[in-house]
Amino acid sequence: MPYDQQSPINLANPVVTVSAPGALSIHWGTGPLDGIVTKDSHGAKVVFPLDPSRYLSLDGHRFALRSFHFHHPSEHLLNGRQMPLELHIVHQDLSTCALAVLGVFFDLADTGHKKSKAFVEELGKKLAGIEPEAKGKDTIPPIIRVRPSDLLPSEGHAEYFRYEGSLTTEPFTETVSWVVLRHPVRRTQEELSGLVGAFHSEARGIQPLNRRFLLANFDPESAE
Numbered sequence: 001m002p003y004d005q006q007s008p009i010n011l012a013n014p015v016v017t018v019s020a021p022g023a024l025s026i027h028w029g030t031g032p033l034d035g036i037v038t039k040d041s042h043g044a045k046v047v048f049p050l051d052p053s054r055y056l057s058l059d060g061h062r063f064a065l066r067s068f069h070f071h072h073p074s075e076h077l078l079n080g081r082q083m084p085l086e087l088h089i090v091h092q093d094l095s096t097c098a099l100a101v102l103g104v105f106f107d108l109a110d111t112g113h114k115k116s117k118a119f120v121e122e123l124g125k126k127l128a129g130i131e132p133e134a135k136g137k138d139t140i141p142p143i144i145r146v147r148p149s150d151l152l153p154s155e156g157h158a159e160y161f162r163y164e165g166s167l168t169t170e171p172f173t174e175t176v177s178w179v180v181l182r183h184p185v186r187r188t189q190e191e192l193s194g195l196v197g198a199f200h201s202e203a204r205g206i207q208p209l210n211r212r213f214l215l216a217n218f219d220p221e222s223a224e
């Protein structure tokens with residue numbers, strides 16, 4: 001089978017389109033969620049119990065919130081630049097099983113950034129303390145309380161890239177609608193290190209765009 005719609009890609013020179021209002025909307029609810037931590041030699045992920053009322057809507061299609069994980073360094077490049085960390089929040093269309101993954105870069109904060117007491121910092125610490133799953137052992141998986149919106153940049157999710165791609169791990173299935181936010185979450189080196197230590201998944205190399213279009217709903221020339 002020819003694989004020609006693979007991920008990740010370099011997010012550069014997008015076709016700028018004005019999305020219809022509501023092209024992307026996020027409905028994760030306001031309260032925190034209890035996620036189950038799965039950790040193995042490839043890294044950690046946090047899996048949410050299936051709840052169709054918590055979803056991401058893309059062009060009117062609903063994708064239920066399923067899980068999140070990080071890659072270090074980032075898998076997508078932003079104008080050729082690799083970021084320290086990339087968050088993938090995975091959503092699934094429950095009728096077709098197609099995925100919509102919301103990608104969020106994490107970058108170093110400028111000097112003068114006040115040390116954040118936010119959840120992201122706590123997350124790294126909590127996860128670093130969790131041992132990888134012992135195979136064949138009946139252990140109760142650790143639970144972590146997460147408000148997914150705490151994982152988004154302060155600029156929100158109004159500006160983003162979109163393209164059709166694939167899983168970045170085997171079996172590399174090409175059923176993923178990618179939405180990658182323009183603005184990174186900014187954290188200090190210390191905060192980033194905490195997360196990197198907890199999620200040490202590798203990053204797959206950049207794949208060719210081939211005949212696809214990379215779309216952006218903002219003007220890349222405009223100031224951030």
Ligand SMILES: [Zn+2]
Nearest residue numbers: 069071088168
């Ligand atoms: Zn990923």
